[in-house]
Structures are given as structure tokens and as C-alpha cells.
Amino acid sequence: xxxxxxxxxxxxxxxxxxxxxxxxxxxxxxxxxxxxxxxxxxxxxxxxxxxxxxxxxxxxxxxxxxxxxxxxxxxxxxxxxxxxxxxxxxxxxxxxxxxxxxxxxxxxxxxxxxxxxxxxxxxxxxxxxxxxxxxxxxxxxxxxxxxxxxxxxxxxxxxxxxxxxxxxxxxxxxxxxxxxxxxxxxxxxxxxxxxxxxxxxxxxxxxxxxxxxxxxxxxxxxxxxxxxxxxxxxxxxxxxxxxxxxxxxxx
Amino acid sequence: xxxxxxxxxxxxxxxxxxxxxxxxxxxxxxxxxxxxxxxxxxxxxxxxxxxxxxxxxxxxxxxxxxxxxxxxxxxxxxxxxxxxxxxxxxxxxxxxxxxxxxxxxxxxxxxxxxxxxxxxxxxxxxxxxxxxxxxxxxxxxxxxxxxxxxxxxxxxxxxxxxxxxxxxxxxxxxxxxxxxxxxxxxxxxxxxxxxxxxxxxxxxxxxxxxxxxxxxxxxxxxxxxxxxxxxxxxxxxxxxxxxxxxxxxxxxxxxxxxxxxxxxxxxxxxxxxxxxxxxxxxxxxxxxxxxxxxxxxxxxxxxxxxxxxxxxxxx
Numbered sequence: 304x305x306x307x308x309x310x311x312x313x314x315x316x317x318x319x320x321x322x323x324x325x326x327x328x329x330x331x332x333x334x335x336x337x338x339x340x341x342x343x344x345x346x347x348x349x350x351x352x353x354x355x356x357x358x359x360x361x362x363x364x365x366x367x368x369x370x371x372x373x374x375x376x377x378x379x380x381x382x383x384x385x386x387x388x389x390x391x392x393x394x395x396x397x398x399x400x401x402x403x404x405x406x407x408x409x410x411x412x413x414x415x416x417x418x419x420x421x422x423x424x425x426x427x428x429x430x431x432x433x434x435x436x437x438x439x440x441x442x443x444x445x446x447x448x449x450x451x452x453x454x455x456x457x458x459x460x461x462x463x464x465x466x467x468x469x470x471x472x473x474x475x476x477x478x479x480x481x482x483x484x485x486x487x488x489x490x491x492x493x494x495x496x497x498x499x500x501x502x503x504x505x506x507x508x509x510x511x512x513x514x515x516x517x518x519x520x521x522x523x524x525x526x527x528x529x530x531x532x533x534x535x536x537x538x539x540x541x542x543x544x545x546x547x548x549x550x551x552x553x554x
Numbered sequence: 555x556x557x558x559x560x561x562x563x564x565x566x567x568x569x570x571x572x573x574x575x576x577x578x579x580x581x582x583x584x585x586x587x588x589x590x591x592x593x594x595x596x597x598x599x600x601x602x603x604x605x606x607x608x609x610x611x612x613x614x615x616x617x618x619x620x621x622x623x624x625x626x627x628x629x630x631x632x633x634x635x636x637x638x639x640x641x642x643x644x645x646x647x648x649x650x651x652x653x654x655x656x657x658x659x660x661x662x663x664x665x666x667x668x669x670x671x672x673x674x675x676x677x678x679x680x681x682x683x684x685x686x687x688x689x690x691x692x693x694x695x696x697x698x699x700x701x702x703x704x705x706x707x708x709x710x711x712x713x714x715x716x717x718x719x720x721x722x723x724x725x726x727x728x729x730x731x732x733x734x735x736x737x738x739x740x741x742x743x744x745x746x747x748x749x750x751x752x753x754x755x756x757x758x759x760x761x762x763x764x765x766x767x768x769x770x771x772x773x774x775x776x777x778x779x780x781x782x783x784x785x786x787x788x789x790x791x792x793x794x795x796x797x798x799x800x801x802x803x804x805x806x807x808x809x810x811x812x813x814x815x816x817x818x819x820x821x822x823x824x825x826x827x828x829x830x831x832x833x834x835x836x837x838x839x840x841x842x843x844x845x846x847x848x849x850x851x852x853x854x855x856x857x858x859x860x861x862x863x864x865x866x867x868x869x
Contacts, residue, residue: 381760393755397556410760419741470760
């Protein structure tokens with residue numbers, strides 16, 4: 304088997320008296336869409352924070368693209384090719400959609416240093432052309448000049464994706480991209496993610512089971528800080544332990 | 555938030571004001587009011603100091619309560635330069651900026667690991683430490699400060715006349731404002747303004763946030779150092795009072811009156827505050843009461859500051 308793109312080895316983290324994560328082993332293969340599901344409070348967000356570098360584990364390690372990134376900070380992991388979107392829309396509301404994505408493009412190592420104090424960034428056509436391409440990929444090109452704050456909720460989620468894509472990641476970490484979206488918006492987001500999945504590996508944390516079973520190549524289930532099962536959507540659906548612990552009458 | 559963008563008329567107005575200021579010394583001399591040349595120089599110097607704080611606070615979003623330390627270090631560095639034979643501003647001013655900038659780099663490297671109220675407190679603590687260091691060190695004249703035997707020269711020209719120093723201060727301020735205006739629009743300026751709004755998001759876009767903040771903080775310190783060097787020349791003294799926290803407070807008040815995050819915020823604030831002090835102090839010793847009322851009015855009715863009434867941020 305080829306080496307996994309992301310490999311998390313026996314990751315543990317304790318908050319006061321709560322074992323938020325207990326020896327989690329988890330991997331994402333290059334090219335797959337891997338969904339992480341679990342009931343509220345299972346530790347999904349904590350897990351994502353450890354993968355992205357926002358939190359440090361008590362023990363265990365995170366390997367990405369063949370290197371141990373456990374000690375790396377968030378921005379270093381982004382530079383290594385790991386981009387994330389946020390559960391709560393987290394874009395610069397006072398900036399245009401295009402400026403939002405241009406910031407993401409500008410942050411990439413191959414876009415050159417940002418310790419430039421004199422030349423107006425506004426005139427760097429290359430930044431904005433590329434930003435435009437990413438907006439196009441998520442279907443937002445026509446909203447390029449709109450303030451992010453004036454975009455509809457679903458559009459903001461798409462913008463968030465465009466920003467993550469603009470870092471040219473090897474892996475996209477999507478934290479509940481469907482959160483707060485109506486059925487129509489969700490359907491559009493599923494389509495968008497399906498489209499993106501052809502180009503980039505995706506780790507998806509999501510509550511919307513329809514979306515998960517439609518998008519995911521593999522599904523992992525986190526319950527009370529323990530990873531209880533990993534498999535294809537069908538395997539997971541059939542797993543008695545998963546049914547008991549979490550899915551219940553959802554399926 | 556939005557990136558800072560000047561109003562379209564800002565540039566022509568600024569150029570007109572600059573031209574008027576070039577003529578100011580001759581006008582004042584013609585009316586026999588030479589005394590006010592010194593006062594105008596003071597305004598220019600504080601405008602520069604407040605603008606440097608505005609870079610840190612307004613653009614970088616770092617609420618520093620120790621900015622006067624860099625102001626003071628610049629003044630002491632200039633005095634030390636002059637007293638040890640480096641009497642030309644072309645060398646002494648950059649050295650003062652270097653000293654203040656390096657000090658800011660050290661303070662920032664430690665302080666910027668904290669956030670919020672802790673950052674305010676730790677910058678205050680550093681400034682007070684510097685204050686007591688200068689007060690207690692005999693080489694720097696202790697309580698009395700370090701006096702300058704004369705004013706500096708600039709490329710061989712003496713700055714001993716008030717007009718000469720005025721023009722140097724004006725040039726320093728104008729160049730700094732041009733630099734800050736360019737910076738706000740350049741890559742670096744966009745990054746620090748975005749960090750001010752949402753540092754986690756910037757981190758998640760791959761920006762080493764700490765490094766950008768630190769450079770911004772040090773740049774602000776260096777510019778404050780330049781203002782300090784000018785002030786030492788104006789007053790002939792590098793006084794420990796320059797580093798005191800009340801001085802940091804004064805600079806903060808200037809920025810808040812003028813407009814946090816507006817290119818001319820520091821300039822407008824320094825002008826308003828110093829003129830108010832000059833005028834009111836002639837009437838009463840309790841001019842601070844009027845200042846308090848003004849601050850209250852601004853916070854209530856023009857919370858973005860006076861400059862915000864003229865400039866705007868683009869959308």
C-alpha cells in the first residue's frame with residue numbers, strides 16, 4: 304500500500320478530567336475523500352485542531368506527506384500543503400471576495416515574499432488573475448467584486464473553500480462545510496466538493512449523513528474520543544458497533 | 555474591516571498643506587512670531603511619533619502602552635551620538651532609529667507572545683523598566699537626563715536655527731507619511747491589516763503571523779526613535795520623562811483623537827492635542843478638563859477619530 308498522505312498515530316489529548324482523544328490512529332490516503340463522523344462532543348473538532356496544528360497533543364504524532372509535522376505550527380502545516388476551512392464562516396467580511404482569495408494566493412511560498420513595503424499589491428495582476436481562477440472553480444467569479452459580508456451564507460462557504468484551494472493544498476480539511484446551509488445550498492456544496500475531490504485529497508468532517516455517504520470513499524467514526532471504526536460507507540453503515548454507538552435510527 | 559484606502563481628495567489636500575507648511579516659517583517671521591516655529595516643530599515631531607504608534611496600533615492592531623520607550627530611546631541615542639562626536643544627523647538619526655528599532659524588536663519578540671490585556675501590561679512593563687533604567691544610570695544623566703551641547707548638523711548645515719530644524723522635522727514627517735501610505739497599500743500592509751482583523755484565519759492561510767507583527771512593531775519603534783532624535787534636538791535634552799507611561803498615554807490619545815488606522819490620524823491628533831494644550835494652558839492650569847471633554851466628545855460622536863471624517867476605508 305502506498306504511504307498515506309496523512310497519518311495520525313496514537314494521538315491522545317486530555318482536557319482537565321476529560322479524555323478528548325484517546326490513542327486515535329487515523330490515516331487519509333492520497334486522492335480519497337475521507338469523512339470523519341461522530342455524535343456531538345465526540346472530539347471531532349478537537350481532532351481537527353490537532354491535525355491542523357491549532358492544538359498540540361499530549362502524546363502521539365501527526366505525519367503529513369511523509370514528514371512528522373507534530374511540532375509544526377499551523378502556518379507551517381499550511382505551507383506543507385494542508386489547508387482548512389472553518390465550521391463557522393471565517394472570511395474577511397469587509398474585503399471583496401477577490402481580495403479575500405488574493406490574500407490566500409499571496410500567502411503561498413511560490414507567490415513570493417510578503418515583506419514588501421513599497422509596491423502597491425493592488426497592481427500585481429498575477430495575484431488577482433489567479434484569485435479569479437479560484438473563485439471561478441467554486442462558481443463565485445461573478446461575485447468577485449462583492450464584499451464578502453454581502454454574500455449569501457452558501458456563497459461565503461464557497462468563498463471559504465476558494466481561499467483554502469488558493470493555498471494549493473495537497474489535502475483539504477473541511478470542517479462541516481454544510482453547517483447552517485439549507486437543502487439547496489447543501490446540494491450545491493456537495494456538487495462542489497465532488498468536483499474538487501477530483502483534484503485534491505479531502506478530509507471531511509460533516510454531520511449531514513446524506514452528504515457523507517455520497518461523497519466519502521472511506522468513513523471513520525469517532526465516539527467519546529475513540530476511533531471505533533473505519534471503512535467504506537457500506538461497511539460503516541453495517542457495523543453493529545457504529546449503529547449502537549451513534550447512527551441509531553439515522554440509517 | 556477593510557484595507558485602508560485614502561479618500562480621492564486626500565493627496566491634493568496633503569500636498570497643499572505641505573506647501574503651506576513650507577511657507578510657514580517665513581510667514582511667522584514676517585509677523586514677528588518666531589516663537590511659534592519651535593511650537594510647529596514640536597507638533598511635527600509628535601505627529602511623527604503618533605503616526606508611528608498608529609502603524610502599530612491602527613494598522614497592526616497591537617495595543618501598545620509602551621510606545622514612548624522607543625521615542626525616548628531615540629532621544630537618548632541621538633544625545634549619546636552627539637556627545638560622542640557623531641554630530642551629523644545623516645548618521646545620528648539612522649543610528650537612533652536603529653537603536654529604537656532593535657529595542658522594539660526585543661520588546662516585541664517577548665510581548666507579542668501575549669494577547670489582549672496581557673500585551674498592554676507587558677509593553678507597559680518594558681517601558682517602565684526602560685524608564686527606571688535611564689533614571690538610575692549615571693552615564694545617561696539620571697533624573698536630569700542627557701543634555702545636548704548643541705544641535706546637530708545635517709550634511710554640514712547647522713540645525714541651530716529653529717527654521718532649519720523645522721524643515722528637517724517636516725521632511726522626516728512627510729517622508730514617513732509617504733512611506734506609511736505606500737506600506738498600507740503594499741503586500742506587507744495588506745497582511746498586517748488582515749492580521750488585525752483575524753489572526754487565526756491568516757495563520758490558516760499560511761502566514762507566519764508572529765513575524766509580520768514583530769516587523770510591524772519594530773518599524774513603529776524605529777519611526778518613534780526618529781521622532782525622539784528630532785525632539786532631543788529641539789529641546790536640547792533627552793529626558794527620562796520621554797519614556798514615562800504618561801507619554802505613551804499622550805501618544806495613544808493623539809492617535810485616538812486623530813483616527814486609529816487612518817494615515818493622517820497621528821498627524822491630526824498631534825495637531826489637535828498640542829494646539830489645544832497651547833491655547834487652553836494660556837487661560838487655565840486646568841486645561842486637562844477641556845481635554846477630557848474633547849476626548850469624551852470624540853469617543854461619543856466621532857469614535858473613529860477626526861481623520862475619519864475626511865478619509866475613508868474602501869469597500
